[in-house]
């Protein structure tokens with residue numbers, strides 16, 4: 001059956017161990033097997049919040065989990081403390097906390113005794129349904145994830161299900177949770193997804209730009225001291241033929257010198273949405289005194305963190321498909337199932353990469369060392385840079401050690417990008433704050449490959465090849481063959 005975009009959508013929300021539909025969104029229907037997506041906002045509405053800080057009912061469109069007695073009795077005292085632990089717990093709202101980076105970060109911060117609330121509209125799970133994709137790892141519902149975390153550690157993560165493009169929802173979550181820091185992962189984050197067709201391009205920019213604008217307005221209106229930690233991407237810079245600085249460059253032009261935002265040359269509607277976000281954040285720092293850190297993150301690899309490996313219900317998602325999968329994760333799955341590694345074009349495309357264990361560390365460092373009022377701080381968040389060919393060679397070597405026969409093929413590049421270029425990006429600011437990088441090692445590759453082998457039965461090889469072309473994008477809704 002073909003799945004394509006239309007203009008309505010619905011969502012069934014699970015709470016506790018039972019699935020129940022608390023949705024009262026007027027005019028929408030629950031559609032169990034066909035998922036469609038609204039291009040303006042994801043209409044998850046009118047859900048009752050049961051959080052302890054909210055006095056009124058039916059004003060916040062979200063859910064929190066009830067804390068059961070069973071959970072309390074099973075609680076252990078085993079939090080993994082480090083010197084970075086704040087003396088007093090801080091209240092951190094993790095927007096997009098059900099996603100790949102957000103889930104690992106929410107658990108990590110909770111483990112470090114931050115008070116954490118996840119805000120997510122679960123749209124990422126719907127993209128999977130829409131496109132017929134599945135994470136390599138089976139992932140539990142957000143409710144089961146949070147309950148399991150509570151039962152293992154005794155720590156509560158609050159949950160608000162809703163769309164940050166809905167300002168009424170977002171304002172109520174701010175008034176209810178009163179965050180001191182907001183970590184904003186909650187965007188459509190796939191470049192290929194944004195290049196499928198016009199409506200996905202529009203959805204991506206609408207979702208990302210309006211969502212971020214709403215977060216900025218919510219901070220200004222309800223919590224002006226709150227520090228915004230926003231996930232940007234190294235892709236905002238493109239591949240200039242000069243060194244990439246961390247956010248700003250000092251230029252002397254016609255005898256005058258100034259320090260200016262580093263030029264941005266994004267190369268997809270997704271990457272462009274991040275550039276628009278950065279501009280909006282920089283402006284509001286200047287105009288309203290917002291404090292913000294833009295984390296221009298490289299490509300993330302890996303799946304395990306100390307917290308997600310505590311129980312299989314805490315497993316993180318692991319995308320290997322042509323739309324959401326990221327380079328190294330994809331290569332490991334390809335090697336595990338005997339599919340040739342798919343290098344796009346010449347394979348000289350060089351980017352910054354980091355282990356997901358460093359994503360959570362970097363975010364924690366940014367929160368623990370907040371930007372000043374009015375400061376728009378930019379960190380390049382990656383630890384090493386590799387070309388695609390270098391990654392393919394590393395995975396081939398590691399695979400051969402495990403007895404796998406790893407081949408590499410060059411496939412026509414579906415993207416519009418330089419395939420051989422200069423690349424040298426600075427990334428010292430997070431190290432200065434104390435980042436201890438997990439560099440890509442043989443043992444990490446080994447464990448990623450073994451992880452992929454463990455779940456190889458779940459691999460749908462039809463999802464591996466790239467299917468979205470930057471040049472062929474058109475206005476017609478693209479149907480996705482099942």
Ligand SMILES: NC(=O)c1ccc[n+]([C@@H]2O[C@H](COP(=O)([O-])OP(=O)(O)OC[C@H]3O[C@@H](n4cnc5c(N)ncnc54)[C@H](O)[C@@H]3O)[C@@H](O)[C@H]2O)c1
Pocket residue numbers: 042095096097098099100101102119120121122123124125162163164165184185186187188189207211231232233234297298299300301326
């Ligand atoms: N994964 C990477 O390699 C990578 C690299 C660079 C930057 N980033 C950035 O990091 C962030 C997180 O990436 P990820 O890989 O975890 O993505 P993800 O898709 O796994 O997670 C994003 C989460 O945000 C939620 N979300 C999206 N729109 C929302 C909305 N309007 N309201 C509420 N929730 C919403 C989704 O449901 C999902 O759970 C993104 O902003 C992405 O651009 C990721």
